[in-house]
Amino acid sequence: MDQLSNLKSILHSKRANIYYLEMCRVMQKDGRVLYLTEAKEERFYWNIPIANTTVILLGTGTSITQAAVRMLASAGVLIGFSGGGGTPLLAGSEIEWLTPQSEYRPTEYVQGWLSFWFDEGKRLRIAKHFQILRINYLQSVWCKDKDLKNERFFVDDEDIIRALSGYSEKVERANTVTELLLIEAQLTKSLYKIAVNRTQQENFVRNFDNTDSANLFLNHGNYLAYGLAASTLWVLGIPHGFAVMHGKTRRGALVFDVADLVKDALILPWAFICAKEKTTEQEFRQQILQKFTDHKALDFMFDSIKQASLRGGTI
Template structure:
C-alpha cells in the first residue's frame, strides 16, 4: 500500500463531513489503498467502500473486526472509532471518555492549540465557566427553535415551538437559566425542560404511559422510544467527540456536567442538538414502528439537513474565542 499524508484526506473539513457509519457482522479492512467492510451473503463475499475522507465516526457493533491497516488509514483520515453493542449502544471500549461513552480518537499531536488555550483562559474561573454553560444552554434553545420552525416533517407531526406548553416551558427555562448561580441549577433547569418536552412528544405521537428509562422500558409500547433516544444520543455523542478532538479541547474540561466527571464536555456539546433532533425523531419513529436502521438513517439525515455538526463547531469555537471576556 502506498503511504500518504493525513493532509491528503482533509479536503473535506470535519464540520462538513456527511457520514456516520454503524457496522455489524462484518470485517473492516484495507484493500488497494481503501478502507472496506466485508460481509457475507448467500455464500458470497461482498465488499463495500467506506469514504473515510467524508466520515466523522464509525461505530463497530456486534460481530465486527478491524485490521491494523484499516485503523491506520482511519486515524490518518481523522475518523473516530468506537466499539459498541447492537443498535449502536452502549459503547464498550475506547479511550478518554466516561465508562460507556468512549471513543478511539485519531492519534495526532499536531492539532491547533489556539482553542484549547482560549478555553483554559476561562475554565478555572467558576463564574466564567458558569457563563460559558449558560451560553451553551441558550444556544441549544436557539437551535431547537430554528429547527422546529424550519422542518416541515416535524411540523406535520405537531412539533411546533408555538405550542403553549412549549412556550411556557421555554420561558421558564430562560428565566431560571439567567438566574442560575451554579452548574447544578442549570442541570436541574435542563432536566425540567426535557421532562416537559418528553411529555409533549409523547402526547403528539400518542405514546401513552411513556417514562424515560435509559436502560429500556417495561412498557412494550414505549420501548422503542427509549431505545431510539439512547441510540440517537450516542450518535450525537460521536459528533460532539469529533468536534472536540478536531478543535483540540480535551473531553474533561466541561462547563456544566461537572469538573470531575470524565468526558463531561462531550455531553455538554451533544446537548446542543439532542432536544431539537434526537428527541422528536425518536418518538416519531417509535410511533411509526420503525426499525433501528430506519431510525438511524432518519436521524443521520436530520443531522445533515440541519447542519448539526456545523452548529457544534460554531458554538464551541465561539465560546473558546470569547475566553477571558466571558
Template sequence: MDDLSPSDLKTILHSKRANIFYLEYCRVMQKDGRVLYLTEANKENLYFNIPIANTTVILLGNGTSITQAAMRMLAQAGVLVGFSGGGGTPLYMANNVEHAIEWITPQSEYRPTEYLQGWVSFWFDDGKRLAAGKQIQTARIEYLTQVWQKDKELKQNGFDITAKNIQSALATFHQRNEKANKNSDLLLTEAQLTKTLYKFAANNTKLENFTRQHQGSSKQHTDKANDFLNHGNYLAYGLAACTLWVLGIPHGFAVMHGKTRRGALVFDIADLIKDALVLPWAFICAAENATEQEFRQQILQAFTDHKALDFMFDTVKSIALNNGSDDGAQPL
C-alpha cells in the same frame, strides 16, 4: 490502479463531512489503499467502500473486527472510531464506563492551539465556567427553535415551536437559566425543560405512559422510544467527540456535567442538538414502529439537513474564543 493513501485525498473539513457509519457483523479492513467492510451473504463475500475522507465517525457494533492497517488509514484521515453494543448502545469494552461510548481518537498533536488555550483561560474561574454553561444552554434552545420552525416534517407531526406549553416552558427556562448561580441550577433547569419536552412529544405521538428509561426492551412503542433516544444520543456523542478532538479540547474540561465524569464535555456539547433533533424523531419513529436502521437513517439525515456538526463547531469555537483573541482562527 495505484494504491491511494489518505494523504493523497482532498481534505474535507470535519464540519463539512457527510458520513457517520454504524457497522455490525462485518470485518473492516484495508484493501488496495481503501478502507472497506466485508460482509458475508449467500456464501459469498461482499465488499463495501468507506469514504474515509468524508467520514467523521465510525461506530462498531456487535460482531465486528478491524485490522491494524485499516485503523492506520482511519487515523491518518482523522476519523474517530468507537466500539458499542448492538444498535449503538451500550458500551461493551474492557473499560468500566457505563452508558457511554469509548472513542478512539487519531493520535495527532498537530491540531489548533487557540481553542484549547481560549477554553482553559476561563475554565478555572467558577463564574466564567458557569457563564459558558449558560451559553451552551442558550445556544441549545436557539437551535431547537430554529429547527422546529424550519422543519416541515416535524411540524406535520405536531412539533410546533409556537405551541403555548412549549413557549411557556421556554420562557421559564430562559428566566431560570439567566438567574442560575451555580452549576446544579443549570442542570436542574435543563432537566425540567427536557421532562416537559418528553411529555409534549409523547402526547403528540400518542405514546401513553412514557417514562424515560436508559434501558429499553423494544417490546412496546414506549420502550422503542427509549431505545431510539439512546441510539440517537450516542450518535450525537460521536459528533460532539469529533468536534472536540478536531479543535484540540480535551473531554475533561466540562462546564456542566461535572469535573470528574468521564468524557463530560462530550455530553455538554451533545446537548446542543439532542432536544432539537434526537428527541422528536425518536418519538415519531417509535410511533411509526420503525426499525433501528430506519431510525438511524432518519436521524443521520436530520443531522445533515440541519447542519448539526457545523452548529457544534461554531458554538464551541465561539465559547473558546470569547475570552481570547480569534486572530488567525481558521475554519475546520
C-alpha cells in the same frame, strides 16, 4: 503512504457520514477502507468513504485490521466499540473514542478554553451560554423543519410556548451548575411530555435500560450526537475532561455538554416519531443523520465551541 496523502480533505464540520457496523470485518484493500459481510455462499465488500466520515461505531460481531485503523486515523475518523444498536460505548481512549494520533491540531482553542475553565464563575457563564444556544437552536429547527410540522411540532403551540417560556431568564438567574442542571432537566421533562402527546406514547417513562422503541431510539440517537461532539472536540484539540456542566463524576463529560446543544432539537422528537411509526433502528439512524445534515448540527457544534473558546472570558 502515497495513497493516504492523496485523500481529498473535507472539513470535519462539513462531513456527512456516521457508520454503525455489525457482523462484519473492516479492512484496508487497494487503498480503501472496506467492510466485508459474509452470506452462506457469497462475500460482499462495501466501501466506506472515509474522507467524508466523522465516526465509525463497531457493534456486535465486528473486527478491524491494523491497516484499516491506520487509514481511518489518517483521515481523522474516530472509532468507537459499542454494543448492539450503537449503545453503549464499550471501549476507547479519550474516555469513549479511539481518536487519531495527531500532533498537528490547533492549540488556540484549548488555550482559550483553559483561560476561563479554572475560574468557576466564567465556567458557569459558559454553561449558561450553552443553554441559551441550545434553546435557540431548538426554536430555529422546529420553526423551519417541515417534517416536524407534519408531525404537529409547532413552536407557537401553547404547550411548547409554555415549556420554553422564561427558560432564558431561569438560566440567567441560576447561581450554580447544580441549579442549571435542574432547570435543564425540567425543560427536557416538559419536552418529553410534548413529544408523548404528539405521538401517543402514553406509557413512556425515560429509562436508559428500558427496551421500548422510544427509549432505545433516544439512547441510539444520543450516541450519534456524542460521536459528532467527540469529533468536534478532537478536531479543535480540546480534551473531553474540561466540561462546564457534567464533569463532576465523568471525565469525558464535555462530550455530553456539546451533544446537548442538539439533542433536544433533533434526537428527542424523532425518537418518539420513529417509535410511533415502528421504524427499524437503521431507518431511525438514517433519519437522524439526514436531520444532522439538514440543520447543520456539526457546523453548529464547531461554531459554538470556537466562540466559547475564543471569547470565553467575555461571554
